[in-house]
Amino acid sequence: MKPFHALLFAFAAITPLAARADTPSPFSLSGFGTLGAARTDNATRAFRANSVSDSGAGASFDLSVDSVLGIQGSLQIGSRLDLTLQSVVRKSPTGSYDPRVTWAFASYQATPELLLRIGRTRLPFFMYSDSLNLNYANPWIRPPVEVYSLNPLSDIDGADALYRRQIGGTDIELHAYAGHSAMNIRGGSANLDKIRGLKASFSRNGLTAQFSYAQADMSLRWSDAHFLSLQQALVATGYGAIVPELSGTDGKTSFMSAGLQYDQDRLLLIAEIARRNVDRYIDTGMGWYVTAGYRTGAFTPYLTVARQRETSPVSSAVTGVAALDIGLAAFNAGRNKAQRSIGAGLRWDAGRNVAVKAQLERIQPGPGGLGIFLPSQLGDYLKPDGPTHVLSLAVDFVF
C-alpha cells in the first residue's frame, strides 16, 4: 500500500499550485477526523468500539477507542472517470497505528444513472457502513456497536455497481457488489471470500428505507493461547472432531439488515436491525437500535436504545468431561457479544466544520458473554455482572 500513500502526498503537493489556474483543478484533497476520549466506571472492563480490538478504555479516559484521522484525494480524468484514494490512521485491532488505505477505487459514470467502481470500497452490510470513520457525518460518537460489531471487517476489494434513479419523487439506489476482504486480529485472522451482496435504498422527503443482503465464504483462524490449549486438550482426549467447528477455513456466512432513517427539519429518527448467520467459528446473532434526536439551533440531543442477542453459540458440542466443557463454554462466551444498552448524547455543531459530542451509555453485558467489553480475566466472560457505564467525549472535524 506504500505507492498509494506516495500518490496521496503527490495530490497534496500538486493541489495548491493547480488552484490558481484558469480552469478548476482536477485534483481535490480533503480530510476528516475525530479526537475522542472514552472511559468506563469499571476498571476490570475495557470498552471497545468493535469486537476484535485487543485493548480498550478502562476507568480512566482513553484516546485510542474513537480517535481517527483520514485524508482523501481525488483526481478527475475526463468527464466520466475519477480516481479516489483515502487513507486512515486509527488504532488497529492489533494495536498498531499504521495508516490503512480505506478507499482506493476508479469510478466510471457509465450512464447518468449507473456508476461502476473497481478497487477497494466499503463493505456496505449496514446503513452507516460507508461512514464508519466519518463521525462528523453521524449523530453519535460512534455507530451503535450492537449492530456494527456484527461485522468487524470494513473493506472490500472488488467491484460494484451503483444504479440511481428517481421514480415518482422517490430516489432509488441499487448497489450490487462482489469481492473479498481480509483482516488481521491479534491471535488470529479473518477473511471473507466470494462476497456477493445487494443493497437497496429508497428516499423520499427526508425518509430513507434501506435493505441489505450479502453472503460470503468465511475463514476464521484463532491462534490465541486459550484456543491453542483448548484445541490441544480436545485432540488429546479424542474430541478432535470438535476443533473444525471452532476455527478454520470452511465457514459460510450471510448478513441481512434493514434500516429506516427520518431526517427532516428538527426531528431525527434512526432504526436499524441486522442479523449475522454463520455455520461455524463465530456465533449467529442479531442486533438492533433505535435513535431519536431533536435539533434545536446548533444542538442535537439524542437518545439510543440498543440490543445484541446471540441466537446460537459458536459450538454446541458437549464432551461430558468437565474441564473440556468449561473450556468450550469460555470459548463460546468470549465470542458472544450479547448486550443491551441505553444511551443519551448531545451533538453541538460548534462551527462550520466542527462538531462537539458527549455521550453517556449504560451497558448491560450478556446474557452468556461480556458484550463489547474485554475482561481483565478470561473467566469473567462467564459472569457478566451488572451494568457498566461508558462516558465518551469527542470533537469531530472535516477539512
Place this chain on the structure above:
Amino acid sequence: MRLARILLIAAGLLAPGPGRAELVLVASVRTAAVEVSRERAENLYLGHATTLADGTPVKLIDLPNGTLRDDFYLKLTGKNPAQIRAYWSRLVFTGRALPPREASSTAEARQWLLDTPNLIGYMERTDVPPGARILQRLP
C-alpha cells in the same frame, strides 16, 4: 423631513443592500445547456446528478465559505451551512460523489466560467461574466 429620513432608512434595511444583488445560477460560456430546471439544479448541488437533463456531464463550482455560499445552498436546497457540510462530507468521504470545485474568489469563478466548457456555478447577477448564461434566478 424626519419621517422621510426614517422611511428611507427602513427601506434601506428591507431592500437588498447595494452589494447584495440577486443570486443566479450560471453556465459557463461554452456550455451547450439549453435549460436547467430548478429541480435539476438542486439534484446537481446535492450530488444526486452529474449530468444535465440531456445527458451532458457538467462540473460544479462552489464559492469560498461565506454568506453567498450559505445563501445559495439555503435557497436552492433548504439546508443550513452545518447540514449541507455534513451532507456533502458524507457523499465525498463515502466515495459517492466528488465535491464541487471551490474557487478561491468570485473573480476566479468568473475566470473558470469564461475558460472551461460545461461548468455550472453561482454568483451575484452583477458578477456574471459576458457570454455566460443565467440558468436560474434565486431571489
